[in-house]
Each structure stands twice: as C-alpha cells, then as structure tokens.
Amino acid sequence: MMNYTVIVTDVLVAGAGLAGERAAIEAASRGLDVIILSLVPPRRSHSTAAQGGCQASLGNCAMGEGDNTDIHFADTVKGSDWGCDQDVARLFVETVPKAIRQMAHWGVPWSRVVAGRKVLPDGREIEDKKEKEGLITARDFGGTAKWRTCYTADGTGHSMQYTVDSVVIKLGITVHDRTEAISIIHDGETCLGVVARCLRTGELRIYLARATVIATGGYGRLYGASTNAIINEGTGMSIALDTGIVPLGNMEAVQFHPTGMVPVWILITEGARGDGGYLLDKNLHRFMPDYEPVKKELASRDVVSRRMIQHIRKGYGVDSPYGPHLWLDIRHLGAKHINTNLREIKNICMNFNGIDPVKDLIPVRPTQHYSMGGVRTNIDGAAYGLKGLFAVGEAACWDLHGFNRLGGNSLAETIVSGWVVGRKVAEYARDAVLNYSHSLVQGFARKQQERINDLIAGRLGKENVYQIRREMEQTLMDYVGIFRNGPDLQKAVAKFQELHERAQKIGLRSDGKWASPELTTSLRMPGMVRLALCISYGALTRTESRGSHAREDYPKRDDVNWLKRTLAYWKEGADLPELRYEPVKITELPPGDRGYGESSAASTGGNKANGQ
Amino acid sequence: MSTKQRKFSIFRYNPNTPEKKPFMQDYVIEEVPGMTIFTALNKIREDLDPSLMFDFVCRAAICGSCAMIINGRPRLACKTLTGDLKGTITLMPLPVFKLIGDLSVDTGTWFRQLQLRTEAWIHTDKKFDPDAVEERMDNRVALEIYEAERCIECGCCIAGCVTANIREDFLGAAGINRVARFMVDPRDERTPQQYFDVIGSDEGAFGCMALMACDDNCPMQLPLQSQLAFVRRKMLAFGLLGK
Ligand SMILES: Cc1cc2nc3c(=O)[nH]c(=O)nc-3n(C[C@H](O)[C@H](O)[C@H](O)COP(=O)(O)OP(=O)(O)OC[C@H]3O[C@@H](n4cnc5c(N)ncnc54)[C@H](O)[C@@H]3O)c2cc1C
Ligand code: SF4
Ligand code: SF4
Ligand code: FES
Numbered sequence: 001m002m003n004y005t006v007i008v009t010d011v012l013v014a015g016a017g018l019a020g021e022r023a024a025i026e027a028a029s030r031g032l033d034v035i036i037l038s039l040v041p042p043r044r045s046h047s048t049a050a051q052g053g054c055q056a057s058l059g060n061c062a063m064g065e066g067d068n069t070d071i072h073f074a075d076t077v078k079g080s081d082w083g084c085d086q087d088v089a090r091l092f093v094e095t096v097p098k099a100i101r102q103m104a105h106w107g108v109p110w111s112r113v114v115a116g117r118k119v120l121p122d123g124r125e126i127e128d129k130k131e132k133e134g135l136i137t138a139r140d141f142g143g144t145a146k147w148r149t150c151y152t153a154d155g156t157g158h159s160m161q162y163t164v165d166s167v168v169i170k171l172g173i174t175v176h177d178r179t180e181a182i183s184i185i186h187d188g189e190t191c192l193g194v195v196a197r198c199l200r201t202g203e204l205r206i207y208l209a210r211a212t213v214i215a216t217g218g219y220g221r222l223y224g225a226s227t228n229a230i231i232n233e234g235t236g237m238s239i240a241l242d243t244g245i246v247p248l249g250n251m252e253a254v255q256f257h258p259t260g261m262v263p264v265w266i267l268i269t270e271g272a273r274g275d276g277g278y279l280l281d282k283n284l285h286r287f288m289p290d291y292e293p294v295k296k297e298l299a300s301r302d303v304v305s306r307r308m309i310q311h312i313r314k315g316y317g318v319d320s321p322y323g324p325h326l327w328l329d330i331r332h333l334g335a336k337h338i339n340t341n342l343r344e345i346k347n348i349c350m351n352f353n354g355i356d357p358v359k360d361l362i363p364v365r366p367t368q369h370y371s372m373g374g375v376r377t378n379i380d381g382a383a384y385g386l387k388g389l390f391a392v393g394e395a396a397c398w399d400l401h402g403f404n405r406l407g408g409n410s411l412a413e414t415i416v417s418g419w420v421v422g423r424k425v426a427e428y429a430r431d432a433v434l435n436y437s438h439s440l441v442q443g444f445a446r447k448q449q450e451r452i453n454d455l456i457a458g459r460l461g462k463e464n465v466y467q468i469r470r471e472m473e474q475t476l477m478d479y480v481g482i483f484r485n486g487p488d489l490q491k492a493v494a495k496f497q498e499l500h501e502r503a504q505k506i507g508l509r510s511d512g513k514w515a516s517p518e519l520t521t522s523l524r525m526p527g528m529v530r531l532a533l534c535i536s537y538g539a540l541t542r543t544e545s546r547g548s549h550a551r552e553d554y555p556k557r558d559d560v561n562w563l564k565r566t567l568a569y570w571k572e573g574a575d576l577p578e579l580r581y582e583p584v585k586i587t588e589l590p591p592g593d594r595g596y597g598e599s600s601a602a603s604t605g606g607n608k609a610n611g612q
Numbered sequence: 613m614s615t616k617q618r619k620f621s622i623f624r625y626n627p628n629t630p631e632k633k634p635f636m637q638d639y640v641i642e643e644v645p646g647m648t649i650f651t652a653l654n655k656i657r658e659d660l661d662p663s664l665m666f667d668f669v670c671r672a673a674i675c676g677s678c679a680m681i682i683n684g685r686p687r688l689a690c691k692t693l694t695g696d697l698k699g700t701i702t703l704m705p706l707p708v709f710k711l712i713g714d715l716s717v718d719t720g721t722w723f724r725q726l727q728l729r730t731e732a733w734i735h736t737d738k739k740f741d742p743d744a745v746e747e748r749m750d751n752r753v754a755l756e757i758y759e760a761e762r763c764i765e766c767g768c769c770i771a772g773c774v775t776a777n778i779r780e781d782f783l784g785a786a787g788i789n790r791v792a793r794f795m796v797d798p799r800d801e802r803t804p805q806q807y808f809d810v811i812g813s814d815e816g817a818f819g820c821m822a823l824m825a826c827d828d829n830c831p832m833q834l835p836l837q838s839q840l841a842f843v844r845r846k847m848l849a850f851g852l853l854g855k
Contacts, residue, residue: 040667041720043765044675098742105746107734107799109757112749134748153758158674162761166733169724177720178712200712201628229670263646266672340755344674351673351691352648466658510663514628515713518662 004195004445005205009035009174010429012193012209014181014236016042018157018411019393020215021164022418023425027211028171030426035207037179037196039231042165046217046229047414050157051344052269053139053149054415055408056100057093060113060135062126063147069093071145076406078594079143079300081547081557083250083372083402083565085585088379092400092416099415100136100150107163109152110136121276121332140274141407143300143596149274149408154344157411164415178515179205182523184212184239184246184389185436185444191389192436194239195445197523202514204445204452208436211388211429213421214240214375218394222532223368224473227260227267236395238527240375241534245385247567247580249376249397251531252538255405255548256482258304260367263322264352267369268345268362270407273297275341277330279308280361281316284327292596299596302404302548305366309482312365320363327361334358366482370394370410372401372548373535376567381421384567388432390425392417399565402584403547448523455522456512461505465522468502471495472532480536485552489540496533497575503529534568534577541579542566559591618643619700620656622664626713636702637661649682649689649703653715665714673831676764679706679771680715686768688831689715706771723765726787730810732794735802753798760793760839762832769826769836781815785826785836788817792839795846804850812847820844 011027013020016038028034038045059067072093077084104110115133119125128137141149152159168175178199185192185206193208216236220228240246258279259268273279278286279297291307292299299307308326311317317324330338330345335358338346342357349355349362375391376384377398383389392398393414398421400413454460479492503526512519544558545551565584568577617640625634639656650671657664666689669677673691680689681704683697694701709717726732769785770776776784783791791811794800811817820840827836 040669040675040677041723041765043723044669044677044720046670046675048764049670049672049674101744101746102740102742105734105736105738105740105799107797109749109754109761109797110746112751112754114751134750136746137751153755155758155762158764159758159761166727169727170731170733175724200718229675231669264671348672353646466662508662510661514626515665516663517657517665 003442006208006441007035007205008208008434009033010209011211011213011425012037012207013213013215014194015215015217015393015395016175016177017045017215017217017393018047018161018164018414019418020213021168022415023213023215023392023422024173025164025167025171026419026422027426027429028173030423032426032429034173036168036173036175037181037207038175038177039180039199041177042168042175043161045161046232047411048158048161049229050411051154052141052271053151053156053408054100054160054411055141055144055148055406056096056150056412057146057148058097058100058136058138058150059146060132061137061147062128063140064138067146067148072148074589075144076400076409077589079404079406079409080402081404081594082559082563082586082591083253083399083547083584085379085399086587086589087585088398088400090587091379091420092413095416095420096412099412099419103160103163103415104136106167108159111151111153113137139271140298141270142273142295142298142304143406151271153340154271154342160411160415180235180520181216181239182235183444183448184243185441186243186386187436187440188245189387191386192434192441195448197448199515199520202516202519204448206441206445208434208441210432210434211390211425213425214383214389214391214395215393216395218371219531220368220371222472222476222528224477225260225265226368227257227265228368233524233528234371234531235524235527237374238531240383240389240391241530241568241570242527243386244569244571246383246389247376247385247569248534249373249399250403250538250566251373251534251568252542252549252566253372253403253547254368254480254535255301255370255372256305256366257369258301258308258366259328259364260369261348261353262320262325262363262365265367266348266352267367268328268348268364272328272330272342272345275330275337276333277328280327280329281311282318283316287311287316295596300404300594301407302550303596305482306550308366318363323365325363325365328364329361330357331359370405372403372405373397380424381417382424388428390421392421403549451523452519455506455508455519458507460507462507463502463505464509465506465518465525468499468506468525469521472499472529476532476535480539483550483552484539486540489536492536493533493540496529496536500526500529500533500575530570530577537577538566538568538579563591616643617641618652618694620652621700621702622715623704624714625711627711643694647694649692649694650678652694653689665712665716667716674764676719676766679719679766679768680704681706681771686771686829688766688768691831706767708770708776709767719765719767722767723786726783726790730783730787730791732790734794734797734800736799737801749798753796757793757797760789760796760834763789763834764832766831768829768831772825772829774823774825775819775821779815779819782819783811783816785840788820788843789834789836789839792843795843804846808847808850811843812851817844817847
C-alpha cells in the first residue's frame, strides 16, 4: 500500500491570516520550527478585507480621552451580552494596547493624531491636543463608550496583514500556500497533526507536529449573503468537530453586519457610521434615533441589525429586485473626507454598483458577517478534548465575544490571541514529544484517499454538490437569520439533516483529478452541512434571546437558565450534534443591562424579511 | 429586465497533463444585470464545466487574487462588469507567473520572492518595549507610507510590463513601489547604500523602460509613475554622488 509524504515540524499552524501568522511568529521567535498552511497566499487571507479598524484603549484622540482598559472591558462584556469569559476579556483588554504598539514597531502606518479644533458632523466641536500629536489616533465604532478604534486610513486589515507577513518572511517561517488541512490526525488523546491536500496537484500529504494550531477563520460563506471572502467555509472548525471529541462553542451566535451593500453583499465598513453616516428609510427619514435615542446608528451591531429588519417589516424598506433594503447616507461628510478616509467605500460603491457616495445613497441590508462560535479553547488557546491542539482567531471560541462581537475587537483579538496563545503553544511544544504509530498516521490519510477515490469513481451517488450548497445557503438565510423562532428552526434542522444525507452521495460531473475545484468543494460539503446543523440545532435549543441570537418566541435574555455556553460535539455516524453546556466565567461584571436597545427588539410580521 | 447571451472564450490548460495541449474553449451564458467576471465564471463552473480553474477570494477588489487578461488587458476579474466589455469576452491567465491551471496563476510565490529579494520589512536596531508609549509619527508621513502600501500584489503591472516579460528577474513596478514604501518610512534604518544594493541595478530601478504600461494597469491606481521616478532619482543621486 502506498505511503504518503510525511513532513514533521515542531509547530503546525493551519491558517495564514492575522491570527495564524501572529501565533507562528511567537512560536518561531522562541526557537521552534514552524510551518504554516494556507488555502491561499497569506496576503490574500480574509484579514486583509477588514477596513474599519482595531480597538485599543490608548485614549490619545480627543474623543478617546480618559479611556482605559476597564472601560474597554465593560464595553466588551456588555457587547457580548454577558456571554464571554471575563478572564479572557480582561487578559485581552490589558494586552491589546501593547499589541497595537508592537504593530507600530513592526511597520503598521497607523493614522496619527493631528492637533487642532474640529467640528463633528453632528455639530459638536472637539480639540485634539498638541501634546498628543503624532500618537496613534482612533475613530468611533458601535457599542463603545469612547473612540477607541485605531486604523490606517481605510485599510487597517491590509496593513496589519502585510506587516505581520513581513515579519513571517523576515524570520524565514515556512509557508505552504494552496494547501488545505482536511483532517486532524489524533490518537484519541493527543493531536498529532493534519492530513492536507495540495490545491496545486491534488496530492495528499501528512504534516506531523508536537502542537497544531487551527487559525482558519470563520464560516460566513455557509450563508447565501455574507460579507466574507469566498474561502471562509469553516473547514478548520469542521475538521475539529469531526474528531468527535473536540467541541465547537456557541455556534448559534452569528453576527450580522448592518450594512452589506445590496446586491453584492460587500461590506460597507462601520467606519462610515462611526464617521457620522446615517441610516435612512424609504421616506429618507433617519429612523435609528427613534429606536435608540442615545447610541443611534452606533448601538452594537446586533441591535442596529435588528432595528433595521424591524423597520423594514413595518413597511419602511425600499423595494428592490433583491428584496427590501434601507439607505446609508454619507453625503454630508463631504467629498474630501469620503475621498481620503472613506476612499475604499467610494471605490466599492463605484466598482460594484456604479454609484458615487459623495452624491448618491448606498443601498444596504444586514448581512452575515462574523462567527462568534468556533473551536472551544481555554484561556491558553488549548482546544478542549485533545492535547496539542490549539485554536486562535475567528476559528476559535476563546471566548472573548460571547453572543456579539464588538466591531474592531476581532482584529484586536487576532494579534492578542496570536501573541498570548502563540507563547503557550511554544511552551507546550518545547516540552512535548511526538509519539505516534506509523500505521495510525497513514491510516488517517488513506481514509481521506478513499473518500477521494469514491468521489472520482462515482460510487457514492449522483447529487450535484453546487445544488446542495445553494440549498444550504438559502435555508440558513431563510430560517436561521437575524430573527429566529422555533418552527423555522425546526424546518432548518430537518432540511440540513436531509442535506447531510445527500452530501454523502455526491456525484462529480468533472473527472475530479488533480486539484479539481469540484472535488475540493465536494470534500468540504458534508462538513459544512454539519456546521449548519450545529448552528441551527444550537439556536433551536437555546430558548432565550442573547446578543445576536434573537428568538421571537423567547424575546428576553434568560440568565437563570441560559447564562451558559453551548458545546456541540459530533459523534461518528450521527445526524445531529450532541449539545452540552458549561457556565460562562464571570469574574468582575455581573449580568445587567447593556445600556442600549433591548436584547430583544420584538418584531411583528413575516419572518422572511431576513431572507436573501 | 432584459437579458442576453454572452460568449466567453477561455484559455484551458493543466500543466499536470502536458500531453493535452493548451486550447481556447467557448462557453455561452445568460448575462444578468450587474454581472461581473466573478459571477460569470462561477456560473460557468457550476452550470457548464466544474473542471474550470480560477481564483477568487475577496470578490471585492481587495485581496489581489483574481487578476487575468480580459480582452487583452490585465485586470481584476471581480471588479470587471461584463456589461462594460464588447463582443466575445476572452480570458487568458496572466503571463510572467507560473501557470497552475486554466486562469489560475501562482502570483503568491512570485511576490514572496520579491519580498525576500527587496527585504521588504522594517530594518531597525531598536528593541520593542511593550511598556513604552509608541513613537510619534506625523500623520502626513503615515498616510504617505500607506499610499505605497496599498499595493494588493495582483500582478497586473507585472503582466503588462515589457521588461518583466523578457527579464525573469525584473522586480517590476510593484517591487520598486514596495521599496519606495520603506524608503519613506522613518522607522526603516537602511542606508542609501543598502537600498542601492537591493534596487540599483537592471533588475531593479534601472531596468525599467518607463513606458508606463504599469501605471495604466494598476487597479489600485497607485501612482507608479511617480514612485518609479522617486526611487530612480534617489538611486541616481546615490550612484553618481554617493549620497
Ligand atoms: C468585510 C469584513 C470587514 C471586517 N472588518 C473588520 C474591522 O474593521 N475590524 C475588526 O476588528 N474586524 C473586522 N472583520 C473581522 C476580521 O477581519 C476577521 O475576524 C479576522 O480578520 C479573522 O482573522 P483570522 O486570522 O482568524 O482568519 P482569516 O484572516 O480569515 O484567515 C484564515 C486563514 O486560514 C486559511 N485556511 C482556511 N481554511 C484552511 C484549511 N482547511 N487549511 C489550511 N488553511 C486554511 C486561509 O487560507 C487563511 O489564510 C471584518 C470582516 C469582514 C468580513
Ligand atoms: S514603466 Fe517600467 S515597470 Fe512600468 S511597465 Fe514600463 S518597464 Fe515595466
Ligand atoms: S502595483 Fe498595482 S498593479 Fe502592481 S501588483 Fe500592486 S496593486 Fe497590482
Ligand atoms: S477576488 Fe480579491 S481582488 Fe478580485
């Protein structure tokens, strides 16, 4: 029988986004050999698409004065609707100012304080002080008490990713791009590495490591309308789930961004509202102050998204062939501001919609945006269930975000958790020994080879993978969107069970050889449906509303029964995840009122308004 | 809404099967309003030919994955509207870069080599002090760095460059722009001599024939012409006057 190429290293990182590369740097600079795997060249990772910014309580700009880690902590916990682990949130807020400055040291050209008086769009006058000139400045983002979101003009994620990657290159860290981890190798107790498929040739390879880090980003593309890059299919989470012993945390917590542009669903950054943009309805009325008199357009994302859908359901949406939408208006910010600070928004509007936001309104609707759930880890980033397996970034449920992530907190999470967890990974890998049986390891690869052979030989059935995919995307949009309810979630679960069956019976229409794109999608498909089941079944079972999880039939947060985290396990051969629960860690701030909106904007009318 | 049929003529070749020679394959699909080459190629793959290889990641003109030759010009496929093109739409992979298959090319490896050759990272002897406040920087300088840093490594400027097409080792406009990014950054402590060693040769700033195809082709509208002139001026000054 054929043996597969085996590549051995100290630390293996699956994912070359900000979180993965930052963790790799930490391990490599502590003397360990590191290999990074990635679907795409590192600089094409989804992190580069983040334009808005990165939270850190530096307190340098006028509207950030007096900011500190305690205020950032409180904002994060409230944002999470008390779903986060507070020890993690505390570690995070204390580390992030250092991490931001480290980025500056490595080369990120953060925008800086320019001293002088300024008038905000709402008429308030502020003054940036001379003594702060040249320090890192910040802009306003939703759900924050201070202006705390550091940025580089309109390309924060791009600059951060390019800078972090420049350090990866400088340190000579090995990167195998166009390589997909498709299975985790383990012996029931310890993770040994992964089986990976080369996306250039289709060849399978075995990577063995003392420590393996999942840094594969989110699963946004399970939804039909998502702001995410098309490679965000949750593969890292699904191979962790497939071990049967590593759980995914809070998969029902899915964030919708208020302003995806209709109909391409490309994100219009929160910076647009942070800088003073308004949301208007079909009568060009600015409706957010009616619902949220204090934070207006800048309440947390879950609240703004719900208010928008609520307003659309009342009949105030603008009709379009793609369903009703609302308008984002930034015209009053002026051509100069739009053409420099918000240039990316302008480009996106011009290129993908032929509109100019200096004079036109932008059609927007809440769109799937962020996965709060992911591979459940402890505060050290160590995954539950397997020694030697770690997770960071959007792929992980570390759990900083609970049921709603604050804008700007996830770029911050990538560099903080990359740093903190990277160190823990290095400490673990330094002492661990790689103990494995040759036949066990080869067996994991052979199992994947059999799946491939079966698909190529057409032995499984005749299902069209793209059809299954479309049905999955639409079902999530229709029944597991912003407002949820029991009957719809039941329908979703039943549909995904059907799709799960069908996903085992895919028949290729191409020959499936080499790096066949159809084969690539077919290998991922069953895992994607399992993730959809974790999301929908978790949502069905959680009979309360918390953060982004809004049940119309259970509109209130229920701390008595549900102040806990969902853990989803998948046993081999099962057709539903097994759900367990664990308490959230509350160390400082007892559950209370979030101070904006209700966690339950009650809604009336059809529940398809969040479709598309 | 009116729809019409659009014909695509697409380059096909898989280097893993060299016995099958490259050829152009035609596909016809219905053109819907607002269709981009991204939506069109996915439609072709899903409905007509699941073996077709191409690369997209962000589909929003941010990640630089999807450059290809569209009706003779290097462009980002995700932000090219089919409605802006006349007649049959011809798609070819970018030249210069190694072909992975059909429209997919290996820009990643090429650009990684470029970063290594130009040592595209901050060179400094300073140690990072996690407890210190950040060093100050004038916001104008930050914006100037960012302006050059905006390159998304799509390869359009390289594919359309005469020199890069004949000289394998030419750094191209993207490479020279990358060096300019570090030259304007006060945190990078490299001397003119060190920059000269990296770029003061025919593979670098002096190989460029200044025909400026790159400037027209850059989807990020980077001011490549002035960046080339800036680096060349600096290098000439150093080469001639030693400063
Ligand atoms: C449009 C948009 C704008 C955003 N703006 C902001 C913002 O302004 N501020 C903010 O804080 N957050 C923002 N976010 C969120 C933030 O960008 C992401 O959460 C964050 O960048 C995720 O980083 P990551 O390193 O975890 O994952 P990613 O950057 O997604 O990287 C994942 C990596 O994993 C690799 N990979 C995936 N699967 C596999 C596999 N099976 N095998 C091997 N490799 C694999 C990929 O190739 C990639 O390299 C935004 C998100 C979107 C969608
Ligand atoms: S100006 Fe120089 S770099 Fe640009 S296309 Fe011409 S030869 Fe190439
Ligand atoms: S300089 Fe412009 S054309 Fe060249 S790689 Fe960068 S973004 Fe692309
Ligand atoms: S897909 Fe990212 S630039 Fe086109």
